[in-house]
Amino acid sequence: MSISSLPAEGTAHASTPPVTVHEERQRQSRLSLAMVSPSVAVLLVWMAVPLAMTIYFSLIRYNLLYPGDNDFVGLENFYFFLTDEGFTAGMTNTLLLVCSVLLISVVVGVLIAVLVDTSFWGRGIVRVLLISPFFIMPTVSALVWKNLLLHPVSGVFAAVWRFFGAEPIDWFATYPMEAIILIVSWQWVPFAVLLLMTAMQSLDQEQKDAARLDGAGPVAIFWHITLPHLARPIAVVVMIETIFLLSIFAEIFTTTGGGPGYETTNLAYLIYSQALLQFDVGLASAGGLVAVLLANIAAFILIRMIGKNLTDKG
């Protein structure tokens, strides 16, 4: 592992070859440090400066309606944020949203992935259609759901309800959280399908044959062969979706606006409303830091639970 024998033109000092292995190693580590430092520096500025500013804002009184009144208030902002009635609602709603969408996308995703793995006429088109919701902008799909599907007067669902002689439901008034979960699931099931569908293709056909010879029916093959095979992609789906679902915002903003009351307000929406509806930057910064903390806790748990499974080479 010596590069000193190569004529390295970029490093002018290479003309005097290092004497010992130790020196050589030192020189190499200095070189690699110099190579990565620009990107590390950019990253540091990119992340550390906003973080520092957020921390600073969270410790002062900073309301856009009262300019100039920026006293240091210690942890008061945090106290207000955590005791705000919206906070408990936001936490519960975030958890509810993340967990239900995860559950729905994993269960439905596995079922669809297994179904489209059998060959049938038009499978290619069906696969494309299955994945396409994922490529639609969240705001657009939320608006489509709001105005064309779930609308109590002009929506498709209302038409179906009326066809059967039932009273159409005003989804966003009666079941606001369920409606949001429905919309977000519709967007994220395709992601699960995409990952699991490709994973299904790497399932060894001979394993299934062996299981059939061992007396396993379709259900037993699903439980003992297919599902364990999908464990790893499911872990990936859970991990990636959790990260994105924690910060769902557009769907809530375009449909319910967090309401009625706090019923569909999650943490992301709560912080938005503090900062840009109530103009309280200090309070919003405190909320942002709480959210960062929560996301880190979630990430820690996920990596402990799932990351180990992922790096475990099979």
Next chain:
Amino acid sequence: MSDLTIRNLKKSFEDIHIIKGIDLDIKDHEFVVFVGPSGCGKSTLLRLIAGLEEVTSGSIQLDERDITDVAPAKRDLAMVFQSYALYPHMTVRKNMSFALDLAGIDKAEIQRKVEDAAKVLELGPLLERKPKALSGGQRQRVAIGRSIVRNPKIFLFDEPLSNLDAALRVLMRLELARLHKELNATMIYVTHDQVEAMTLADKVVVLNAGRVEQVGSPLELYHHPVNQFVAGFIGTPKMAFLKGTVKAVSNAGVTVALDCGPHYQLPHQSTSLKPGDDITFGIRPENIEVVAADQSPFKVRLDVTEHLGADTYCYIKLANGEMMTVRAPGDFMADYGQNAGLLPDLSQAHLFDASGKTIPRPRPPAQAA
């Protein structure tokens, strides 16, 4: 008992006919090897027997019981796959007991069967490992163990050694032969490797393009192939085929004139041949001697020679451009392009008519197989 009877078995995938009518009888305790070039339908035939593919027409019977449409698990067969097909998330023990667990057999009974199979295959210390922590040979043994615990009537092997390296392959081949004797089992084994076929089989089934070309013991196939395909497929290096015409047919045999020069009087008996017919003269590389150019009417030029230690393979160019191979002794020395003569052992020669069918040659009484 485990007698397998296959009658007029056919299998087509849409318009492509893979198996074109096969009749086969496999007796109890036999080690039967299906061999043939790739795409000849040997693996499909095995999968049909296993029940993994649906039969298009024909029947499969195991001990008088028609299993043509029986579910794979209910056929009393076990199969070892080319990729081993071990369940990656289960331990070796669980892999072996999976079929028994599904059948709902008593736990203590399962434990005993798994331990017994592990003892036969020397898998004892590996029982709690996962397949990924095993070497190729060990995985192979687990795959075999998984079949043994089910105590099947017939073991099916689908090219089980093709994923192993050469040294391990020889070792596992011996182990399979030993296992066959120890378990006293009926085994059907698919391979494209004729060395495996010759060494393992009691009975070799040579398949070509969805049909059985010949069924017989390895030596029967080697000495008395029924046609040119079997003659060319069995034996390495390949038998040399030289084109020629019939000169005369008499009670004493057939006289042929080879396109490359020499005339030979052969002891083969034929009623169908007449002078002027096209014919193919077949001779195995081990039945020819290379001599000096002036000692034989069969004049040739030597091409490349390969020294393998025990043998030397001489590639030879004939006067009319045909190529053939001769297996000479290990210390045989020759120069590239040197002129030489060939002395074929005519008692070991084969004759094939224009359609590739063998003209039977007289069998010496001692060798009648």
